Amino acid sequence: MDIRKILRKNPDHKITMLTCYDFPTARALDASDLDIVFVGDSVGTNILGYRSELEVTLDDMVHHLKAVRKGVTRKALMVDLPYMTYTDREIGVRNSRVMRDKGADIVKLEGGKDIAEIVSAIAREGIPVMGHLGFQPQIARGAKRAVVGALSGEAIQVYEDAVALEQAGACGIVLECVPEDVAKAVTERLSVPTIGIGSGKFTDGQVLVAPDVLGWFNMPFRFVRRYDEFYERTIRAANRFVAEVTSAEYPQRNHGFRIKADQFEAFVSAITSPRLLKVRRDEDADRGNEGGAVIRGCE
Structure with a gap:
């Protein structure tokens, strides 16, 4: 699979991605028009009943990655490295290899300049790496979701971190809860694509959490559009x-x-x-x- 082709900036095509944690959903998403299926550490709060993503382990992610991989044969498959599994280059590379060997096409990490060396080391292994800036659940450590970049200093930090990740070899960057104008400016200045969640319409693509899109929960975030009502339909x-x-x-x-x-x-x-x-x-x-x-x- 040519990840570079999927993750190229194209004004005529928006990259689309949804999270997925299980085999049946994986089969359905694989048959859809999506570009990327994403096993996120949001599996903790959406599927496993954890209080936050911080409780998610590498074993949790591997378990769900393997299930999703069995259902995904046509789409690119991305997976999160969970909290505290890429604390230095050696650990980050080792755990990225684990994810690759279990079927991941792309690994995603949270952080900016502080993880640039780790991103670079993983990329040198030939493993595509996606960055994640703006609101970062692992770094926020259980804090409520908040906009990042509404102040000029924060916006500059987002931009500088994005440039650092690009230079380190990241194949793309997720921007979460970044003001639309800031996300647009960052996107226009990068050669790798940005994928937004709660960051407006001018990013190169969009990602959402599947249970939110499908209507499993009653109170999705303001940036979520619900396309179905699976909770009510299940009842x-x-x-x-x-x-x-x-x-x-x-x-x-x-x-x-x-x-x-x-x-x-x-x-x-x-x-x-x-x-x-x-x-x-x-x-x-x-x-x-x-x-x-x-x-x-x-x-």
């Missing part, structure tokens, strides 16, 4: 199942399997024969002599 489907089972509408005969009449007759004859009943009574008596009551079906 309706479950309630319909309960109602049909209760009313004996489900299952119907066509949902089951059949036994030929002669075979069923032989079966009934066997289980009701006096000889078989005597054998079972004798077995029950023997068990009773050994102590303890026998509950049929729980032996």
Whole structure:
């Protein structure tokens, strides 16, 4: 797969990416028009019930990466390196190799100039690296999502970090919760693409979290557009199942399997024969002599 072709700046094509954490969703996204499927560390709060991304481990990410990889055969697959798994060059390269070997096409790291050497080392291994600037959940350490770059000093920092990541060999940069004008200015000055989330329409692409897009949660962030209502649809489907089972509408005969009449007759004859009943009574008596009551079906 030519990652450079997918991640090239093209005014006529916006790069699109959604998160994914499981095999069924991976199959669906692989059949869609998306460019990139992304196993994000947001798996922690969206799937695993963790309080923040800081609880996500490398093993968690590998587990979900492997599941998604089985469903993704046509799209580029990106994965997050989780918190504290790229604290220096050696550790970053080692864990990036793990992700590559488990099926990732791209690894993503949070940070700016402070991780430029780590990004460079991973890129020299031939592993495509995506940067992540603006609001950074790992660095924010559980703080609420906030805009980064609304002050001139912050905006300058975002730009300088973006340039540093590009020079280090990053193949692209995610910009999260950066003011639209700032994201536009940064995008225009980079040769690698920017992919925005909550950063306006002028980035080279857009990424969102799939459970937000699908409507699994009631309170998505203001930058999210919900395209479906999976939470409500799941409740309706479950309630319909309960109602049909209760009313004996489900299952119907066509949902089951059949036994030929002669075979069923032989079966009934066997289980009701006096000889078989005597054998079972004798077995029950023997068990009773050994102590303890026998509950049929729980032996």
